[in-house]
Amino acid sequence: MRITVLTGGATAERAVAFAGAAQIVAALRQRGHSVSAVDTASGPLTSADEARLLTSAVGREPPPVAELDERERAFLSTGLAALPEVTGADVLFLCLHAGRGEGGTLQAILDVIGVPYTGSGALASALAMDKDLSKRLFRAAGVPVPAWFMTPVAAEDVSTALGWPVIVKPSRMGSSVGMTLVRNAKSLDAAVDAARSYDAEVLVEQFIAGRELTVGVLGDVPLPVGEIIPKHELFDYECKYTPGMSEEVFPAKLDPKPARQLQELALAAHRALKLGGYSRVDFRLTAEGDIFCLEANTLPGMTGTSLLPQAARAAGIEFSELCERICRLAGNPGSGRGGITS
Numbered sequence: 001m002r003i004t005v006l007t008g009g010a011t012a013e014r015a016v017a018f019a020g021a022a023q024i025v026a027a028l029r030q031r032g033h034s035v036s037a038v039d040t041a042s043g044p045l046t047s048a049d050e051a052r053l054l055t056s057a058v059g060r061e062p063p064p065v066a067e068l069d070e071r072e073r074a075f076l077s078t079g080l081a082a083l084p085e086v087t088g089a090d091v092l093f094l095c096l097h098a099g100r101g102e103g104g105t106l107q108a109i110l111d112v113i114g115v116p117y118t119g120s121g122a123l124a125s126a127l128a129m130d131k132d133l134s135k136r137l138f139r140a141a142g143v144p145v146p147a148w149f150m151t152p153v154a155a156e157d158v159s160t161a162l163g164w165p166v167i168v169k170p171s172r173m174g175s176s177v178g179m180t181l182v183r184n185a186k187s188l189d190a191a192v193d194a195a196r197s198y199d200a201e202v203l204v205e206q207f208i209a210g211r212e213l214t215v216g217v218l219g220d221v222p223l224p225v226g227e228i229i230p231k232h233e234l235f236d237y238e239c240k241y242t243p244g245m246s247e248e249v250f251p252a253k254l255d256p257k258p259a260r261q262l263q264e265l266a267l268a269a270h271r272a273l274k275l276g277g278y279s280r281v282d283f284r285l286t287a288e289g290d291i292f293c294l295e296a297n298t299l300p301g302m303t304g305t306s307l308l309p310q311a312a313r314a315a316g317i318e319f320s321e322l323c324e325r326i327c328r329l330a331g332n333p334g335s336g337r338g339g340i341t342s
Contacts, residue, residue: 001033003327004089006096006106006117008039008053010068012177012198013097015058020302021095022054023309027320028093028327036085040101041065041072044085056304076100081113091330092117093323094299098173102299103129116330120298124274128298131171131203134273141272143265143293146206146284151192153204155185162206168192170199181207208284208292213252215266216280216300216311218322219329222263223311227252248307250314261291269296277329280308 005028007021008014021037028035037045037054045053080086092115100106104126110117120128128134135145147162150171158166168191169179178198180191188204195202212230216223230246252259266281273296280300284292300308302323312322 001090001327002036002088003028003033003091003093004036004038004085005093006038006040006101008041009096009099009101010041010065010072011097011099011101012065012173013099014041014065014068016301016303017096017101018053019056019058019304020306022056023304023319024093024095024302024323025050025054027323031320031324033324033327036089038083038085040075040080040096040106041068043075043079044083058303072100076106076109080109086113086115089115091115091327093327093330094118095302097299097301098129098177103172118277118299118326118330120274120276120279121331124276125298127273128275128279128296129172130201131169131295132201134296137272138269138293141268143269143272144291146208146292146294148203148205151196151202151204155188158188158204159185162204165207167203167205167207168195169203169205170195171201171203173198208286208294210284210286210290211252213254213262213283213285214280214307214311215262215283216278216308217266217270217275218278218312218317218325220267220270222266223308224251224314225254225259225262226250226307226311226314227254228307246305248305248310250310258285258289258291265291265293269293273298276331278308278326280311 005021005024007017009017025035025037037050039045092110094101094117096102102125104122107122107125111122127137132150135148138145165181165183167179168182178195180194182188182191192202212228214226214228227249228246262283269281270279275298280297282294284294302309309319309322
């Protein structure tokens, strides 16, 4: 297949996208595919660009990307549809996180261009990226979620309805960027301001103490449950992308019943948002055995420390095969997002 990996972008998760793309490009080339890479903020990557940008290094903090925003906007509106790497591809592999690349904007553009792409369609991507809307849909589908408020919200209301501590995070961002564990009312405003620097909409969510668990979905089939044991109290950006800062256990040490429950809820969440191809759904399991869904990821990380590849490996699917399967599941705009079979 002729595959073009769309990566980079203009969000705080730009470095994460490049780190994942480095693995994807190498894996697909090893399987004999013709692979190009395009940064949605700057255009096609030359061999020298790939050597410079497609590295495994993510860093401990999100990179500054404000200057790239207008460049990406201009490229997506005028340059993307003119690229032979895009129009001549059999499939576009989306390795982007947050922003236009994961939130539905790019998907809507690609639907117009008419080239198959990996992951979910425009509407599903937008719904999953908006944590407020996705939680409402989860709840309607019978998937339990922590209680939450959207800002503005008074500290008194948080105290009464949610209790302390709470999680404050941007509504439309991933990789725990801008997320804070807030233990008391006096710290609430500062945490909201920090989250608002990444997104105008901010979520204040009940903190669920318990085990951090995750379930990947590949082609409408749940993968083995995994457990994340971070070095920090939260599975934050540094723990996610710094080797040694968290322990991931696949499959998680769970009794069969809760493991099945988690897989069933992951599939229910995946279907509630009408997700396609693949996803990863994150949960908390309390000491009392209660399960809460935190969020669904439509373009899960594909770095060397990412969770979906580890879940696939636990199911006997090595990384290069996972990448190829994701390509074969790519939706075909205009034909109901059915997968590629040729």
